[in-house]
Amino acid sequence: MSDLELSAIEARVLAVMVEKSITTPQYYPMTANAVMVAANQKNARHPLMSLTEGEVGNALTQLEEQRLVARDSFSGRVQKWRQQLMHQMMLKTPTQAVMVALMLRGALTVAEIRAHADALNGPEDAAGVEAALQDLADRARPLVQLLPRAPGQSASRWAHTLCGTPSADDIAPAxxxxxxxxxxxxxxxxxxxxxxxxxxxxxxxxxxxxxxxxxxxxxxxxx
Structure with a gap:
């Protein structure tokens, strides 16, 4: 998937599906409405979004074409969806946690990544976070990028590149x-x-x- 590039909505939809599959497995697979609610959360999200169910449905269709999500074959009357991020991108569990933390919250320091990836079965320590980031950065198509330290920042931040080259707008306010x-x-x-x-x-x-x-x-x- 060397040419993969997602829209901001697609990245948000994919990330919340991974998040909820880990933190609330009893409600997974997810309907489009459940994905919408998770994507529009006002906490643990940057930037904040107000997506409609139609926008989420379109994003799911696009992600399905790229094999990043799939329809759940055991769905009842309401279609449910599963994410396939780890399989399609060949990620280990801690590395997936690092990637999803960046997709949900914008650019983060190593310490912030470790704190926010913890609930997603992330690395146990800062060295583990750095190893995961290096793995993601060293791929033929780099999935993360180290941003230049801005004035007033105590540490450099990392951002994912699934939506193109990161910018200052990807840094969430503290x-x-x-x-x-x-x-x-x-x-x-x-x-x-x-x-x-x-x-x-x-x-x-x-x-x-x-x-x-x-x-x-x-x-x-x-x-």
Missing amino acids: SAASARAVQAMASADAVAQSTALAARVEQLEKRMAELERQLGIEPSADA
Whole structure:
């Protein structure tokens, strides 16, 4: 799919289908109306959209032609749809999560990608995010691009290229919710590192005590 290019609506439709297949599998496959509601959410979306069911239906038809979605053969009276992003683009689960986070939220820093991709089974750490981004960027048809750091930005941002060359408009304004998500992820990392360090110290103390016992050394008063 080296010549793949989607409209903004098609990218949004595809991304929300992947998102909902993971976060609310009980409501998947999805009807066009359900896709529309998800695409028009006012949170976790940039840019905000107000799509009609007709626009979503047209997008689904276009995506079907590119084999990125398919009609669910077990649908009842109302047609339902499945997404095929991972299969068609040969993505691993963490890499798909990174891609979808960018498709839903616009250009993001590595820390933001990690925080927002977490619910989509994304990479476990920043190194995993960077590896996924490198995989996407190194393809014959690059799927992501690193944007130049703008004045006042603390870190560079990445954007997907499915809708063409990214621009400054793809950068979502910083939100309190996004900042909290990044901070929560950083706090969780700190707790995990502290716990691992404590376990390591305890292990070393036990080994030292065993060594002293074998050598017949009396335990020190501080032990």
